[in-house]
Amino acid sequence: MAANTSTATTQDGHSSTNGLGQGFQDADEVLPQYHIEAQTSLVERPLRSLKYGEAFAVLDSYGDIGVLPGPEGLYFQDTRYLSRLGFTIEDQRPLLLSSVMQDDNGALSVDMTTPDIRIDAHDETTIPRELIAIERTKFLFKGACYDRIGLRNYDSRHWKLKIGVTFDADYRDLFEVRGMDRPVRGKRSVQVANESEVQFRYVGLDEVVRTTSLHFGPKPHRIEPGRAEFEVSLPPGGRTSLFIRVVFESHRAFTSAPAAEKVGEDAAAGLSHAAGSSAGARHPKGLGEGVIFARAYRDARRDLRQLTAGITTIISSNDQFNEAACRATADLYMLASRTPEGIYPFAGIPWYSTVFGRDGIITAMMALWIDPNFAKGVLRYLASTQAKAVDPAADAQPGKVLHETRRGEMAMLGEVPFRHYYGTIDGTPLFVMLAYEYYAVTGDIETIKRIWPALELALTWMNEYGDRDGDGFVEYARDTDKGLENQGWKDSHDSIFHTDGQLAKGPIALCEVQGYVYAAKNGMAKLATLLGHDDLATRLGKEALALRENFDKAFWCEEIGTYALALDGAKKQCAVRSSNAGHALFTGIALPERAASVATNLLSKDGFNGWGVRTIARGEARYNPMSYHNGSIWPHDNALVAMGLARYDLKPEASRIFQGMFDTALYQDQKRLPELFCGFMRRNQRGPVSYPVACSPQAWAAAAPFAFLSACIGLEIQHDRNRIRLRNPTLPDFLEGVSIFNLKLGDSRIDLRVQRYGSDVTVNVLRRVGDAQVSVVK
Known part of the structure; x- marks a missing residue:
């Protein structure tokens, strides 16, 4: 970025620059309000985004959070509830093969494999790369981020591996993540709640308690406030899966009322916590994390299909x-x-x-x-x-x-x-x-x-x-x-x-x-x-x-x-x-x-x-x-x-x-x-x-x-005339034809085909349910 420019944000959160094309700057111009710091560019590495309700996650291509500096995190109501989540195998990061959002954005799918790994420095035991396949699936749904890491051994030998998961929750306000400094913050604490759960807690200056709970399955062999370790045994052709469920919620201090009732002036804001609170992340005791993951994934798919029906x-x-x-x-x-x-x-x-x-x-x-x-x-x-x-x-x-x-x-x-x-x-x-x-x-x-x-x-x-x-x-x-x-x-x-x-x-x-x-x-x-x-x-x-x-x-x-x-x-x-x-x-x-x-x-x-x-x-x-x-x-x-x-x-x-x-x-x-x-x-x-x-x-x-x-x-949907009109239709050179399905007008449903022949365009009705009329005006 040029020396006379500085990336910034306007008050609505939209970033801007104060660079001037002629190389001048007014004497009274200072760094604009609500500056977004940009020591690194979001273009440098592809980021992946998940969202459900008021929660969203910004992940790197591996599905990790915060391994490198940047805006990565799990956010809820403008607060970062998870600032780090890193996955390693024998203390090394896997090799990335592919990282894609599913076509409907419902989940992130990541394929990885092991790098060349030296297991024991004394006897020089190594695992050649590309023997262990790693498949990761992540999605958000009703107050939780669900994470499945599947491993499969394609080697003819039996391998025992150490899997590490590091994590942290800084509870930074989104404006802090963007670069604003705060002289005073609330109090944060972390504890190992049980043999498969770690809880972070932040009591803000606004008297809101924000919590992040990480649930692991199966039970880690070692767990501490910022790290969990698993020992995985993979026979030839063997498979196994690890699950991480991150639950986030908030409530007023000194009350047991849930966030949906107490936080954020919901009635005034008109926002629905049902789509973002932790209510959907609670599950009956005794369920394994694999079952919880599968049920949530099923329900999330149904929810998305319902939304787009x-x-x-x-x-x-x-x-x-x-x-x-x-x-x-x-x-x-x-x-x-x-x-x-x-x-x-x-x-x-x-x-x-x-x-x-x-x-x-x-x-x-x-x-x-x-x-x-x-x-x-x-x-x-x-x-x-x-x-x-x-x-x-x-x-x-x-x-x-x-x-x-x-x-x-x-x-x-x-x-x-x-x-x-x-x-x-x-x-x-x-x-x-x-x-x-x-x-x-x-x-x-x-x-x-x-x-x-x-x-x-x-x-x-x-x-x-x-x-x-x-x-x-x-x-x-x-x-x-x-x-x-x-x-x-x-x-x-x-x-x-x-x-x-x-x-x-x-x-x-x-x-x-x-x-x-x-x-x-x-x-x-x-x-x-x-x-x-x-x-x-x-x-x-x-x-x-x-x-x-x-x-x-x-x-x-x-x-x-x-x-x-x-x-x-x-x-x-x-x-x-x-x-x-x-x-x-x-x-x-x-x-x-x-x-x-x-x-x-x-x-x-x-x-x-x-x-x-x-x-x-x-x-x-x-x-x-x-x-x-x-x-x-x-x-x-x-x-x-x-x-x-x-x-x-x-x-x-x-x-x-x-x-x-x-x-x-x-x-x-x-x-x-x-x-x-x-x-x-x-x-x-x-x-x-x-x-x-x-x-x-x-x-x-x-x-x-x-x-x-x-x-x-030239699409015009005219309800008062019960008519769909295309006025002087044209198509750019990269489109020879376009089919439009389920175009709605009142109770009518229309399928159309717009086809280009050179500079001329024709329109055909492929299907009509109801009495809506279709006309073309040139």
Whole structure:
């Protein structure tokens, strides 16, 4: 990393950099808040992620934790409950053969073998490598991490081996793992509970007791607070298995009540401990660890099948795209957490495995045609957690939609302001925007009626608190110096600036946010008409029309040929070329006569690097291809841009972005699109350049492939007309055909085949259950 850059994180946990493309730095710029230390890159070694409910695990390729420095760990409610778990055979690490996530992300499967091992230094007894096969399976389920290590002897000789397992639990808050220092911490203890169990205990400053119990089977030959040893006897062809079950839970100090009743203000947060607590990890006494493992594995598979039952699926002519789509689907449902309001896609692993309002809404929008249950869960959850009062410390005002919620010790103590944090300017209009889109696809008027008071309150927030100066635009400015400096999706401290590189002073009106407000008011007007609020519908229609006209006057910048990034507090344009202008296409606020110029700007060599559209165009003052928001490439951002291009019937441009993102996926581990990657220009015979601390998986990156596909084929699900329409469908060169199965419209189910013949595309109905109509418009 260059000397003038430092990896950091914004207040929502999203990391950033303060590197400046022109090699300058403001005198008042210091290390941004909530810094993520990055002495090592996550790109250096592949990491594996598991998740269930509020728990997640970050593992190395062996399935180990903490053998090398990094973010590895077993986490629950933003706390690391296990910081080390290492496996050795005769004090040596095995040789890795393969390490793969199962296709549905349900478990990690690792194949290893023994290295050349010297058993006895005196008689030089050795085991040649590759004689003992080691197969490891790990998964998370209801408050426990299950680990099976199977060994098989392929030698003709009998071998006795020493297996070692080292472990530790540091109970670091996630923000500590990211690099924050704490002068005072709680008290930690560890004890050997019995001949096959070790217990760690941490009493936090928040008076929460967090415990980690490691259960071993069979009984170790030696056990101590940080290590267990097994003696394994393997005859020729013999097999055996070792089991490690790590149970994690929390409860208030001085009470025996379980975490599900006492920790984390569950009712206020709306999170379900049933999907993450230790209740499911308790088993009847007398059961062997092998039986416990098998039962949990069976139940976990059933749970995952239930979650994904009935979703829309796709199969294409391109096997590699099929792999990428399958991985994206698996990632979406791994990140999905059950709440009392429905499923909610947590933002990403490792830094954002919690509710984020903006991330959840955009993920639900892009996946709406695959599974509208995401949108339903997001809408109901965000309605239930909507701010009801003014709270400057949380950047909250009545009607504002939640930005982020955290459950760790530092958040509970107020050391970081994320317990329930509302510092986002776009979450509230996006919430209303999603509500209409969800209704348009599903016709679920009952959900709309249920959240209608929240929608009205969100509308009031936009007009009163959001529009700080009454000019019709929604602006932001943080309420305290602990709040997020920038509150759009590009929320790095240096992401909004002028042509000379000077940071914009607030209140700031972002380009894309005005588009979200425009779409929200149009959608709300239609919902109001449905519910008989005709006066409201008329008023909103007029407001949306006026906003579109005023937006063009204030934001269009002829000098750069696109919409300005933002307006500062003096209403001066930040005349910077950015991907934000593509969101103006996505929402429809852009005038039709501007669309071609915006598209040309986005797809120019400065905007498009061959893999995707950069957040900030090359040549702008703060452009840096290694930065978080000032020159990098984000798949979800590109997906929204592609949807915007398709909206204005710029399908070749949308297909070009889709092609670049598909090519990107081919270079990624497991063909998984990452949170972001660097914006360096594409070069022959070389893949895209990775970002050092990007999350993978990330929810809105996982949903992006489905948005690209729907944009290119022009998919529109119109419940009010009982019609599925494909508007001017096209397919990129890497796809000759795509079959879509179980596409839902009311009670109807449709299977479609979209086939490309040169530049022409045909659509055939393969199966129809119900009376929904399918039409193609060119």
